Amino acid sequence: MFGDGDTDSYPYQNAAAILKAALPQCDAAQTEILQQQVLEEFDLTENGADDTADTRPGLIKWLKRSRPVRENIRLLAEAAPDTPAAAALRGLLPAAKPSKPAKAAKAAPPQTPFRDTALKLAVIDELMYRQNTLAPRLNFDRFAADCETRVISRDTDGYAPVPEILDYFTRLDIPPEMLATVEELHIEDGCSPLYAELWPYYDPGCDQMLPITQAAAADLPRLPHLKRITGLENLNPPPALLAELQKSGIRLATQEEYDEEAD
DSSP, X not given: OOSOOOTTSHHHHTHHHXXXXXXXXXXXXXXXXXXXXXXXXXXXXXXXXXTHHHHOHHHXXXXXXXXXXXXXXXXXXXXXXXXXXXXXXXXHHHHHSOOOOOOOOOOOOOSSOOSOHHHHHHHHIIIIIISOOSSSOOOHHHHHHHOOSSOOOHHHHTTSOOHHHHHHHHHOOOXXXXXXXXXXXXXXXXXXXXXXXXXXXXXXXXXXXXXXXXXXXXGGGGOTTOOEEEOGGGGOOOHHHHHHHHHTXXXXXXXXXXHHHHO
């Protein structure tokens, strides 16, 4: 009941209501046992209410983004009997209260804004996951663990582009000198290292990668040494963009042609 688990499941979504219905049926001794079990699960049995927030920052961050778990702890803390375990649980609640979203500061305009998201993703894939020059390298699990606004899990969010990760990539600034190192882009049908983090359960047989648009033509000057793009057909490019790429002297190779060359 207290783990993140499947955040779309009925038990998770209704965890607080289930516990609230169960508590009246528990006597004082059973409630005290429940309170103690929660502390043991969080490894807080030796911590008092006052120092919990200082000694368990990771737990506090998790509670902030997990409303069902937070509600369960509140119900247990308020239930009789008033024991040291209940006091420790109550000590978690003030620090775990979700903070109001801060007013976003006006970000400085990026040095190299991209007009087309799909092209930018291909560039990030090349620099961050293939050349390993664009840091930090985004990892789904670390990103999810650091997210304070909501619970992100593979099982719940992995079947579509994760909005927060897509937003991160969209806002990511790439220095012009780094863009100048891009000579080739590989666009694999959802199997790229970047897509493994953006869209973990992408299905090449059913899903469609984010399409590239004609706006990508305006981004080409940001890639002065780009010579070849492999697998562009996976992004459903418009004919006018293909013509612009050929005009710019950029060679287009299909994924099949690339695989044959590799063999």
